[in-house]
Amino acid sequence: MRINKMLSNLGFCSRRETNRIIEDNRITVNGKLCIQGQWVESTDTILIDNEPIPIKDKIYIVLNKPVGIICTAQSKVPNNIIKFFDFPQYVFPVGRLDKESEGLILMTNDGELANKILESENGHEKEYIVTLDKPYGDSFIESMSKGVEFSEVTTKPCKVTRVNNDTFSIILTQGLNRQIRKMSGFFGYRVIKLKRIRIININIQGIETGKWRRLSNDEVDELRNI
Incomplete structure (x- = not known):
């Protein structure tokens, strides 16, 4: 894999930060300076500042993201989630939750597990509570459940359940x-409120908006076994 992906998977730094380290000539691969986008093997001798890549503990956190925070690790983007979360170690968001939405976002430094979760073909469940701008009928629930066609794409069938006259x-x-x-x-x-409350086996029950908790060992093990 590329050196950027390897360092991200190992929880050392982001792919963007890897580029900066390479530009500073701080990485060598088998005794030679690393170049941008270089492919590496697990058998290669990779040194950073003439030292082996440090093994960092894996971090797994569930954050209840507020409205207005943007799920990006790019520091130049205002209201980015990394600045908001202000965690002392390198972590990144698993996937996205748009700026106008709130709720569950996973934060980790485990790139391998993050990629596994993001593989849409695995069919992992994500649950949301949605409030509309006006009441809806039973036909709306039925039609949404069957799948909707837009932008030349038909969504997969899904489970839709009424909460009240304008929320599902x-x-x-x-x-x-x-x-x-x-x-x-x-x-x-028109959606006026959208909150994600669950991804696979992880939920935000008991976590106030803007707050977070670490995943339990059992929760992490279940994610690894998906």
């Missing part, structure tokens, strides 16, 4: 960009 819960197994907002918009509704 939805469980998705795919992650199209702004999917719930586009699905609702197809039927003439």
